[in-house]
Amino acid sequence: MNKELKNALKESFDIPLPTRKKEFFRNVPKPSISNLEFIVTQAAYIRKWAWGLSVLIFTIAFIGAGCLKHDMLWCISAFMPLLALSVITESGRSENYGMAEFELSTRFSLKSVVLARLCILGAANFALFCLLIPFACMNNRTGILQTGVCMACPYLLTTFGGLWAIRRFHGKESACLCTGIAVTVSAVNLFVYQSFPAIYAGQGFIWWITAVILFGIGTTKQCYQVVKQTEEFAWNL
């Protein structure tokens, strides 16, 4: 059917305009959404590189420990700060791009959006953690608990430092600072592992546990503060 006939067809189906449309859409009840559906929709907005990084770490661990039979604990724990970086940058993304106020005015509050994304990435990272522990245990003498603690420590330290940075600094400054923190923690982790392997060998295990507990408490507190701070944006509108 040619364009002219299509247009003529549209014209011939011309009808009187509806008179109650605006009033209807003003009063119509909006469709509700369950918490699970909301979380699923937010998962789609998380940047691809965050998922890509998880896949990359898993692939390296699988090839290094599973196929090449190398000790991969040092490598996996050095990647942990970068994994934490993906969580931190996601929580401050809307503010970095100047979208925080816009998001606050939409269907879901910024607080819900940030919380949902932190939960999704936190759960995904925890699952990755569980998958990586067996690979990190291979080809060395560390036990499962010790390996888990050695991996969790740099992750929690970076998350704690990064979340603190995004609360104190804004825009690109905070993004650069978070990257700096992640790279520093990763480098220090590598340096300590290469220079003082005894620290990873079991003698200093109590210190690792203490550090993980402290950083865990600190990270939880920072998460709470970040979510609370997003509420304060509402007062600045």
Added chain:
Amino acid sequence: MSMDLEEQYDKIYRYCYFKVHQRETAEDLTQETFLRFLDSSDYVNTGKALQYLYTIARNLCVDEYRKNKTEVLDKDVEEVADNHSETDMITRISVKMALEKLEEADRELLLLRYVNEVPVSVICKLYGISRFAVYRRLSQAAKGLKSKLGEEDFT
């Protein structure tokens, strides 16, 4: 599927008007369609929203027809006969007359596909027929319309 409900309101209203030929009734049916659609959140995010919307509208129109079996007149047709040039008006009237000579089912199909721009996949599911059958019926309807109009006007 993300869908502009306000845009769909106009299209569903046009569809209902085509079925019942009365402005007030068409608008009541349109609003009822949207209320039922929004009430059932299952379909809203499953990618079948448009199909569901048209199914509700069609069922409501059928119910309305059964309730008032008397033939309704096209009362509001004069109200739209403004803001058109003379040539447009002549074309429109000739297409309208040609459409009236077509079967109701063909008219409905042309309205859905070419006026409301409903995707073929949705029409398939709406009528419960294959994609091939939709294309064949569309082609037959268009051919019928052209023959009623006289080919030379729109080639």
